[in-house]
Amino acid sequence: MHDYRLTARSVLPRTLFEYVDGGALDESTLARNTADFDNIYIRQKVLHGRTVDTAGPVLGRTASFPVALAPIGSLGMLYPRGEVLAFQAAHAAGVSACLSSFSVCSIEEVAPEVQEGDAFQLYVLNDPGRTEELLWRAAEAGFKNLVVTVDTTHPGMRDRDLRNGYRSAARPPLSMVLDCALHPRWFARSWRALGRGLGNYAQWDDVGRGLIAQAAHMSQQLKRDLTWNDLEAVVKRWQGRVVVKGITDPEDVARAIGVGAGGVVVSNHGGRQLDGGMSSIAALPAIASRYSGELEILFDSGIRRGSHLLKAMALGADGCLLGRSYAYGLASAGASGVVGVLEMLRKELTMSMALAGIASVDDLAQRRRECLSTRERSA
Numbered sequence: 001m002h003d004y005r006l007t008a009r010s011v012l013p014r015t016l017f018e019y020v021d022g023g024a025l026d027e028s029t030l031a032r033n034t035a036d037f038d039n040i041y042i043r044q045k046v047l048h049g050r051t052v053d054t055a056g057p058v059l060g061r062t063a064s065f066p067v068a069l070a071p072i073g074s075l076g077m078l079y080p081r082g083e084v085l086a087f088q089a090a091h092a093a094g095v096s097a098c099l100s101s102f103s104v105c106s107i108e109e110v111a112p113e114v115q116e117g118d119a120f121q122l123y124v125l126n127d128p129g130r131t132e133e134l135l136w137r138a139a140e141a142g143f144k145n146l147v148v149t150v151d152t153t154h155p156g157m158r159d160r161d162l163r164n165g166y167r168s169a170a171r172p173p174l175s176m177v178l179d180c181a182l183h184p185r186w187f188a189r190s191w192r193a194l195g196r197g198l199g200n201y202a203q204w205d206d207v208g209r210g211l212i213a214q215a216a217h218m219s220q221q222l223k224r225d226l227t228w229n230d231l232e233a234v235v236k237r238w239q240g241r242v243v244v245k246g247i248t249d250p251e252d253v254a255r256a257i258g259v260g261a262g263g264v265v266v267s268n269h270g271g272r273q274l275d276g277g278m279s280s281i282a283a284l285p286a287i288a289s290r291y292s293g294e295l296e297i298l299f300d301s302g303i304r305r306g307s308h309l310l311k312a313m314a315l316g317a318d319g320c321l322l323g324r325s326y327a328y329g330l331a332s333a334g335a336s337g338v339v340g341v342l343e344m345l346r347k348e349l350t351m352s353m354a355l356a357g358i359a360s361v362d363d364l365a366q367r368r369r370e371c372l373s374t375r376e377r378s379a
Helices: 002-011 014-021 028-039 082-092 109-115 128-140 159-164 174-181 184-193 211-219 228-237 250-257 279-291 304-314 324-334 333-354 363-371
Strands: 040-041 056-058 062-063 067-069 096-099 119-122 145-149 241-247 265-266 296-299 319-322 372-374
Touching: 002 014, 002 324, 014 174, 014 324, 028 040, 028 279, 028 304, 040 304, 056 319, 067 082, 067 333, 082 096, 082 109, 082 159, 082 324, 082 333, 096 319, 109 128, 109 304, 119 128, 128 228, 145 228, 228 241, 228 250, 241 250, 250 279, 265 279, 279 296, 279 304, 304 319, 304 333, 304 363, 319 333, 324 333, 363 372
Parallel strands: 067 096, 067 319, 096 119, 119 145, 145 241, 241 265, 265 296, 296 319
Antiparallel strands: 040 372, 056 062
């Protein structure tokens, strides 16, 4: 993954790379998301004579391994038609994908690629009519899963984005324009798309023109006073599974169950919202120990290796969402880069399971934490 990240860094203009790569404020939570995996050890088991099957259910689909692509805004700026390519790559690798509300390609452009298990991600807007319109369009496109992001009612302060003007400037500053021109590989493939904005909002005249203006405008349209009652109304409105993304506290999981959610994503938004909070992997065990079996528990934030997938599932996750990892692959090589990332993680997971004596995802679910030991237990 480090190699994909370095390639993405060399290809993308600074503004786009730091949008993908950065986190909130001092980025301490961003760093902990990955670093805290190192405090969890996998117990090695030898001579067990087992073959490994990584297939498992995620979002109503049996995936080749228990992951799906998380929603990421502006993918179409990392690579032309990035959202469509991500869905195609996910399906080629046997997993599902989730489309961000803040996508460059619209719901309708991605609709021909939608399969069972795919999801649309919703930000609830101040305007209920526009929220309703997005829900209707997503259902018409064939999405059965709805992922509602709830940890962005107040935008995180991301210093790198603020310096670069992303989601704050009304138009691209000169430094951003010059930076784009100084990345010829990206510019050669993407210049035709530079005039595109956020496809799902293009028909709304007041959102402005171009990605920078639209992102800045729409980030101010998210409903700041969102409540559990609002979420319950969305659950009742949607004819399918609703997954609540952005939960790290067990009490919030209880509330999500209370309003009828079919799943949660244990996530701190990749360290992009609240800096100083615990890592997602540190938050997972308390949630899984109380609510495993009551709803689907998905996990994201910090995954960079197949061994991280094993650790998250051993701590109670039913599956994982991949974010930055596949974005690096997409920026590096388009759909083939996403497939490359997924295949790499699947192979690493297979190897880790084999060396831990774990035969299948079901086997892992049965044994859970006996597959692990912490640094303190090993001391």
